[in-house]
Amino acid sequence: MSLPVQLPYGDLPDRSFWRNARNDDTFLTFDLFQPKFNLEANMRVATAGSCFAQNVARYVRASNLVLVDVEPTPKLMRPETAKRFGYGLFSARYGNVYTARQFLQLLDDTAAPTVHDAAIWEKSGRYFDALRPNVEPHGFGTKSELIAHRISHLHKLQDLFKQIDVMVFTLGLTECWVDVPTGIVFPTAPGVIAGTYDPARHAFLNLSVRDTIEDLDCIVEQLQSFSEKVRVLLTVSPVPLTATATGLHVLRATTYSKSVLRAAAEEVSNRHENVDYFPSYEMITGTPYHGHFYDPNMRTVTKEGVETVMSVFFASHPDVQETEEETGEALSQDSNGVDDEAICEEALLEAFARK
Known part of the structure; x- marks a missing residue:
């Protein structure tokens, strides 16, 4: 008898x-994430990434x-001053790390503490660390002061990366600006916060899937x-995206950027x-959610x-529990027309839009 x-x-x-995603509300979060490894109480965690990662x-x-x-x-x-100066947002004052290339560069600099001349910007007689320009919003009085702060920051990052059990990295963008002679990438275009844009030196770079996968492999x-x-x-x-430098419609550019990041994250997760990969992106943007989790903007x-998003994360790791501590408002929440996301360099690009 054949089987x-x-x-x-x-x-x-x-x-x-x-069909289950379409018809069953509980399916939208239940079983969406099956962790490859368990997180346990008292594990030491570091966070880095784009503005959304601050949550x-x-x-x-x-x-x-x-x-x-x-x-x-x-x-x-x-508290409001601390946030403005980059305290408490991540595991160190590296500011927003939007791209995999930027995070890889940070790790390279940490391994051999370095201050790049091309990453020192000037504005009105003040000096800015171009790799985290929003962290000291008024800049430094001298270059030597900036360099000392940067080296101290990198030495602290050596301690950070040596002691953690888990690194949570949120990918935000593929678009960035690069100093062509050195290959240094910036979190924002020269001239937006400080520095001077030089078309002979600075170039727009839109990272591909291959670029992002290679960078993530190196990060690991x-x-x-x-x-x-x-x-x-x-x-x-x-x-x-707040704005795109591609010249394309911002929706098309956003779809490209997020598709690259999502594909690269899955590929690298499969390799190592x-x-x-935790599907926070799907929980906010997925069609079964009908855009319900976005503000009116x-x-x-x-x-x-x-x-x-965070309830699904905690439910997926039974040993990890939320405490009684108040988490406060979401950092991406609009409130009375004032966007907390103004601490993000990318959000400053809104000012360039024609009224």
């Missing part, structure tokens, strides 16, 4: 079929995970050179046992959206 033939899709779980740091801080912060807020500094390798045990959790920011994410 019945098992069709290729016959033994797949419910989560594999679109991750807040929720990790308010859990029984340990958010490693090697540049903590000075005790007497007011670099992190393991600091700590062999480290695990990497990748996410993709659901926040659309110690790398996983159709760009920033609501508090409810951030809470939904």
Whole structure:
């Protein structure tokens, strides 16, 4: 007697079929994420990435995970001042790290503490660290002061990367600006915050899938050179581009950028046992959610959206629990017309739009 033939899709779980996503509200979050590795209480976590990643740091801080912060807020500094000067947003004052290329550059500089002459910008007699220009919004009085702060920052990052168990990195953009002679990439275009744009020296760069995969592979390798045990959790920011330098429609440019990042994150996760991908992007942008988690500006994410993402994250790791500590408003939330995302360099590009 012959055995019945098992069709290729016959033994797949419910989560594999679109009809369930369409018809069952609980399916939208249940079983969306199956972790490759478990997170446990008291694991030491670092965060970095684009503006949306600032929310991750807040929720990790308010859990029984340990958010490693090697540049903590000075005790007497007011919260609003601390945020403006880059304290408490991530695990160090590196500011927003929008691209994989930028994060790889940061790791390279950390391994051999370096200050690039091309990354020192000037404005009105003040000097700015071009690799984190928003962290000291008024700049430094002298170049030597800037260099001392930069070297101190990189030495603290050596301590950070050596002690963490998990690195959470949120990919935000593929577009960046590069200093052609050195290959240095910046978090914002020269001239937006400080410095001078020189078309003979500065070029627009839109990273490809191949570029991003290669950069992420190198990031994993670099992190393991600091700590062999480290695990990497990748996410993709659901926040659309404020503006694009491609000359294309911003929606088309956003779709390209996010598609590249999403594809690269999956590919790198598949390549490495110690790398996983968490689908926060899908929870905000997926068609079954009907855009419900965006503010009226159709760009920033609501508090409810951030809470939904983080609730799925915690539910996927039973040993990780939220504490009683208040996490506050989502950093991407609009409030009375004032966008907290103004701490992001990219958001400053809104000022260049024609009224």
